[in-house]
Amino acid sequence: MKTTRKKVTIRDVAQQAGVSYGTVSRYLNGNNHVSKDASRRIAAAIRELEYTPNRAAQSLAQQRTLTVALIIQVESNETIVQASVSEAMTGANQTLGDAGYQMVTLIANSDESTERIAKLVRSDFADGYLLFSLSNDNLLANTFLNISRPVVRSEAGDRGDLPYPAVDFTNRDGQRDITRYLLDKDRADLVYVCGPGYSPSAVNRLEGFKQAMGERFNERQVYYADDWEITSGEMAAVEFQPMLNHINGFVCANDNIAVGVINQLTRFGYRVPDDIAVTGFDDSSMAILANPKLTTVRQDSILHGQTMAELLLKMMRGEQVEDHYIKLLPTSIVERQSA
Amino acid sequence: MKTTRKKVTIRDVAQQAGVSYGTVSRYLNGNNHVSKDASRRIAAAIRELEYTPNRAAQSLAQQRTLTVALIIQVESNETIVQASVSEAMTGANQTLGDAGYQMVTLIANSDESTERIAKLVRSDFADGYLLFSLSNDNLLANTFLNISRPVVRSEAGDRGDLPYPAVDFTNRDGQRDITRYLLDKDRADLVYVCGPGYSPSAVNRLEGFKQAMGERFNERQVYYADDWEITSGEMAAVEFQPMLNHINGFVCANDNIAVGVINQLTRFGYRVPDDIAVTGFDDSSMAILANPKLTTVRQDSILHGQTMAELLLKMMRGEQVEDHYIKLLPTSIVERQSA
DNA sequence: CTGTTAGCGCGTTCAT
DNA sequence: ATGAACGCGCTAACAG
Numbered sequence: 001m002k003t004t005r006k007k008v009t010i011r012d013v014a015q016q017a018g019v020s021y022g023t024v025s026r027y028l029n030g031n032n033h034v035s036k037d038a039s040r041r042i043a044a045a046i047r048e049l050e051y052t053p054n055r056a057a058q059s060l061a062q063q064r065t066l067t068v069a070l071i072i073q074v075e076s077n078e079t080i081v082q083a084s085v086s087e088a089m090t091g092a093n094q095t096l097g098d099a100g101y102q103m104v105t106l107i108a109n110s111d112e113s114t115e116r117i118a119k120l121v122r123s124d125f126a127d128g129y130l131l132f133s134l135s136n137d138n139l140l141a142n143t144f145l146n147i148s149r150p151v152v153r154s155e156a157g158d159r160g161d162l163p164y165p166a167v168d169f170t171n172r173d174g175q176r177d178i179t180r181y182l183l184d185k186d187r188a189d190l191v192y193v194c195g196p197g198y199s200p201s202a203v204n205r206l207e208g209f210k211q212a213m214g215e216r217f218n219e220r221q222v223y224y225a226d227d228w229e230i231t232s233g234e235m236a237a238v239e240f241q242p243m244l245n246h247i248n249g250f251v252c253a254n255d256n257i258a259v260g261v262i263n264q265l266t267r268f269g270y271r272v273p274d275d276i277a278v279t280g281f282d283d284s285s286m287a288i289l290a291n292p293k294l295t296t297v298r299q300d301s302i303l304h305g306q307t308m309a310e311l312l313l314k315m316m317r318g319e320q321v322e323d324h325y326i327k328l329l330p331t332s333i334v335e336r337q338s339a
Numbered sequence: 340m341k342t343t344r345k346k347v348t349i350r351d352v353a354q355q356a357g358v359s360y361g362t363v364s365r366y367l368n369g370n371n372h373v374s375k376d377a378s379r380r381i382a383a384a385i386r387e388l389e390y391t392p393n394r395a396a397q398s399l400a401q402q403r404t405l406t407v408a409l410i411i412q413v414e415s416n417e418t419i420v421q422a423s424v425s426e427a428m429t430g431a432n433q434t435l436g437d438a439g440y441q442m443v444t445l446i447a448n449s450d451e452s453t454e455r456i457a458k459l460v461r462s463d464f465a466d467g468y469l470l471f472s473l474s475n476d477n478l479l480a481n482t483f484l485n486i487s488r489p490v491v492r493s494e495a496g497d498r499g500d501l502p503y504p505a506v507d508f509t510n511r512d513g514q515r516d517i518t519r520y521l522l523d524k525d526r527a528d529l530v531y532v533c534g535p536g537y538s539p540s541a542v543n544r545l546e547g548f549k550q551a552m553g554e555r556f557n558e559r560q561v562y563y564a565d566d567w568e569i570t571s572g573e574m575a576a577v578e579f580q581p582m583l584n585h586i587n588g589f590v591c592a593n594d595n596i597a598v599g600v601i602n603q604l605t606r607f608g609y610r611v612p613d614d615i616a617v618t619g620f621d622d623s624s625m626a627i628l629a630n631p632k633l634t635t636v637r638q639d640s641i642l643h644g645q646t647m648a649e650l651l652l653k654m655m656r657g658e659q660v661e662d663h664y665i666k667l668l669p670t671s672i673v674e675r676q677s678a
Numbered sequence: 679c680t681g682t683t684a685g686c687g688c689g690t691t692c693a694t
Numbered sequence: 695a696t697g698a699a700c701g702c703g704c705t706a707a708c709a710g
Contacts, residue, residue, distance in 0.1 A: 009703055020681045025705060033679060050485075052461040056404070057703035059395035060686045069443075086425075090448065097452050102459060104408075104443035109429065113436050120441060122391040146389075230628070259628070289569070289598070289628065348687060359697045364689060374695060396687030399702050 008049045016045035028053065068096050068312060069126040070105040071117060073133045073140060083284050084301040085132060088154065091305025092130055099313050101127070108140060118143040128312045130154070131164070150315035152308045155200050156326045163323035165315075167308045171201050174297040174331030175208030178279050179251050181295075181333055183212065187249035187277050192222040193236040193261065195253035199228075205253050205281065225257060233260020237268070244268065248276055249339065255280035259290045262338065277339035292337035299331045347388045355384035367392065406441045407431075407651065408465040410456060412472045412479060413448045422623050423640040424471060427493065430644025431469055438652050440466070447479060457482040467651045469493070469644075470503070489654035491647045494539050495665050502662035504654075506647045510540050513636040513670030514547030517618050518590050520634075520672055522551065526588035526616050531561040532575040532600065534592035538567075544592050544620065564596060572599020576607070583607065587615055588678065594619035598629045601677065616678035631676035638670045 010028075014021035019038050027034045027042045034042070045051070059065045070092060072085065089105060096103045104126070108114040121129070121143050129144065129151045141162055144151045153166040182190060192209045195202025210217050223239050225232035233252060237260070240247060244265075252258035258280035262272050270276050272292055280287055280296035287294035307327060315321055349367075353360035358377050366373045366381045373381075384390070398404040409431060411424065428444060435442045443465070447453040460468070460482050468483065468490045480501050483490045492505040521529060531548045534541030549556050562578050564571035572591060576599070579586060583604075591597035597619035601611050609615050611631055619626055619635035626633035646666060654660055 007703090011703085021704085022682070022706090023680060026680085029705075035679060038680085050461070052458055054399075054703050055459070055462045055464055056395045056398040057686090058705080060393075060399055060688090061703080061705040063686075065395070089446065093446050093448070093452065097449075097455055102445070102455060104445065106441070106443065107428065107432050109432070110436075113432065116436055116441060119391055120394070122389070123394045125394055286628070289625070291630065346687090350687085360688085361690085361698075362696055365696085368689075377695085393687050396702090397689080399704090400687080400689040402702075 008051050010051070010053070012049055013042065013045045013051050016049060017041040063124075064127050065125065066100060067102045067104055067126045068092075068128045068130065068309075068316075069121075070103055070130040071108060071132065071140060072105065073108045073114075073131075075109070084282060084299070084304075087301035088132070088305035088308070091302035091307075092309040093305070094302075095306045095309040096313070099309075101313075103130075103309075114140060121147060121149075124149070128152075128316045130308050130312060133157075150312055152312045152315070154304070154308060156204070156328075157200055165311060165321050165323075165325035165327070167304060167311060167327045167329065168201070169299045169304070169331050170328045171204035171331070172208040172211070174299070174333075175205040175251070175253075175281065176212040177208075177331075178281075178295075178297050178333050179209050179212035181335075182249045182251065182277060182279065182339060185277070185339075187339075188216070189247050190221065190249040190251055191240055191243070191247055193233060193250060193252045193257050194222055194224045195257070196225060196227050202253055209251055225253070228254050228256055230256045230260040230263070233257035233262075234264040235260075237261045237264035241268065244270060244276070250276060250278045252278065252280055255282045255284045255286045255290075255294055255296055258294055258296070258338070259286055262290060262292070273337065273339050279339045283334050287334070287336070290338070295336045295339040296334050297331050298334045300329065303329060347390050349390070349392070351388055352381065352384045352390050355388060356380040402463075403466050404464065405439060406443055406465045407435050407467045407469065407648075408443055408445050408460075409469040410445045410447060410471065410479065412453075412470075413446070423621060423638070423643075426640035427471070427644035427647070430641035430646075431648040432644070433641075434645045434648040435652070438648075440652075442469075442648075453479060460486060460488075463488070467491075467655045469647050469651060472496075489651055491651045491654070493643070493647060495543070495667075496539060504650060504660050504662075504664035504666070506643060506650060506666045506668065507540070508638045508643070508670050509667045510543035510670070511547040511550070513638070513672075514544040514590070514592075514620065515551040516547075516670075517620075517634075517636050517672050518548050518551035520674075521588045521590065521616060521618065521678060524616070524678075526678075527555070528586050529560065529588040529590055530575075530579055530582070530586055532572060532589060532591045532596050533561055533563045534596070535564060535566050541592055548590055564592070567593050567595055569595050569599040569602070572596035572601075573603040574599075576600045576603035580607065583609065583615070589615060589617045591617065591619055594621045594623045594625045594629075594633055594635055597633055597635070597677070598625055601629060601631075612676065612678050618678045622673050626673070626675070629677070634675045634678040635673050636670050637673045639668065642668060 010021045010024050014024045024042055027039055093103045106117050108117050128149055131151055132154045151164040153164050156166050156168040194206045223236040250261045252261055258278050262278050265272055265276055272278050280294040283296045283298035287296050349360045349363050353363045363381055366378055432442045445456050447456050467488055470490055471493045490503040492503050495505050495507040533545045562575040589600045591600055597617050601617050604611055604615055611617050619633040622635045622637035626635050
């Protein structure tokens with residue numbers, strides 16, 4: 001057993017196998033034909049020497065890196081606790097890995113880190129990019145406009161100037177369906193707690209609520225939150241307090257908000273769902289933690305990641321994808337206790 | 340404004356500035372002297388051409404990558420929802436970035452991905468490694484034994500054969516202190532819900548409980564959970580059901596478990612903390628979400644990441660760190676409602 | 679089928 | 695202070 005921890009290169013392998021290193025390279029890249037015999041000897045040499053190709057050299061020669069960067073943009077110094085993102089990462093990592101790509105995730109949470117990442121991108125750091133914009137501004141998005149590598153976004157964006165394809169959920173339909181679910185249960189007097197305005201998802205979900213309500217929709221029955229947090233739900237409930245006696249359902253744009261609403265309603269002395277039903281969206285871990293457990297709209301975040309990765313792989317293979325292409329993933333209603 | 344999106348190299352810059360590319364290289368790496376005048380012209384050329392050095396070429400020539408890999412090992416297909424990890428990532432990303440390094444996150448959640456990452460490591464993919472082992476086996480750890488790059492671990496490990504320094508929290512002291520906090524409040528009849536046996540943190544925390552209990556400690560007052568999840572807390576409460584009438588406190592190894600205990604105790608008809616007090620550990624987001632809000636042990640995960648990064652930077656600078664060196668970060672008690 | 683060689687983009691001597 | 699040339703480790707195109 002060799003413990004020589006000195007750069008073992010393709011040349012060492014060649015020498016050990018008694019061939020030229022060009023042959024070794026061919027063997028490794030499997031393109032052309034290498035004699036049965038040579039192959040065997042090369043394989044043995046590689047194993048013995050514990051040879052691993054040098055990544056940097058490979059990229060330099062091949063003009064590709066075999067890595068894909070998953071970039072997460074969050075508000076300054078915010079952390080990425082969001083379970084959905086974590087799950088999407090897992091899904092993407094999975095399929096990219098199967099295709100031989102290594103996924104690396106980059107976090108842009110400050111001006112400096114954003115600039116640093118932009119620089120990386122410009123230096124052809126990866127062969128493709130998965131873009132998770134959790135924040136308002138898209139500083140990075142502009143950087144990508146100038147490069148020729150494929151990019152896939154995680155949200156059907158609002159910015160028409162970004163041609164990148166996206167994978168998203170059927171937010172509108174999901175919200176519409178769960179609203180109908182309430183209506184079908186004779187909960188006719190509903191109010192809606194909308195997500196932050198900068199989020200395309202929030203806009204689409206509100207659209208779904210409107211659709212389900214049809215004629216009955218009224219601007220005064222919607223509360224516009226500033227973020228996706230629990231506190232916003234509490235504030236919404238307070239805002240609607242004067243009307244609480246006839247309201248019999250809160251449709252909320254996500255689980256956190258729903259939890260906030262429930263908390264506040266409980267404090268006011270209302271019972272959920274007996275007096276007032278409450279629905280969430282996301283089916284996050286919060287959904288089963290809440291009391292009562294949340295009836296909500298489920299979206300498969302792992303699938304989200306996988307689908308984004310598949311689309312990116314397709315693009316990296318050179319297949320053309322039309323600008324602004326959007327793939328929508330289905331959602332489904334999960335019936336628990338809150339509605 | 341040039342829209343030429345063709346590989347602009349150091350040579351282009353040199354030509355535009357009217358110098359040889361050797362000079363540009365020197366200018367970039369700031370080592371030697373470059374004439375005031377040349378510098379100015381080079382700077383202008385770089386800006387105009389939007390030149391960014393090619394990463395692969397740089398690493399190849401310099402034998403370093405200016406990137407640090409943060410590797411997370413989780414059970415197969417598990418997601419990394421853990422807020423503490425997410426926060427540590429943020430902290431590490433911060434300080435590494437300030438030092439000019441780019442942090443990339445790698446997820447090992449299957450045999451294939453683990454092997455792929457091991458390969459990356461062997462190919463000198465990064466200049467240093469931050470290792471988060473959330474799972475039992477340390478397949479990867481062995482890979483590192485054969486390379487000469489610095490490694491820092493996130494947990495004071497149980498494996499004596501791994502010489503890498505680690506940054507961890509004072510788990511033992513934290514658990515001891517919060518146990519004493521209960522004892523001081525005349526909660527003398529305590530039980531302990533221990534974390535999974537493969538986790539060094541779990542072992543240390545149990546140790547702290549024992550220490551605080553002293554003579555009074557009894558093996559029958561501890562429940563050994565298989566994981567860190569809510570369900571385990573519920574199971575523990577069920578297990579202790581026969582003794583619930585005289586027990587007046589549950590000390591739990593983390594917040595999730597504490598939430599589970601509270602849920603189950605509530606179902607059994609006990610009031611928390613009036614009948615039975617419950618404490619958590621981590622001060623995760625769950626702590627304030629729980630009802631009643633959790634009294635728990637706080638640990639600063641962002642600081643955790645920062646400290647790990649600082650230690651790694653030190654090692655990458657060439658400073659020697661003794662084998663098995665362990666840096667312990669303080670914890671503190673957060674008093675809320677559950678105890 | 680295989681050896682040879684010219685780059686890939688940049689850092690680094692070595693002269694000048 | 696600056697230009698020229700070599701090498702980092704590997705791929706690919708070209709002979710043979």
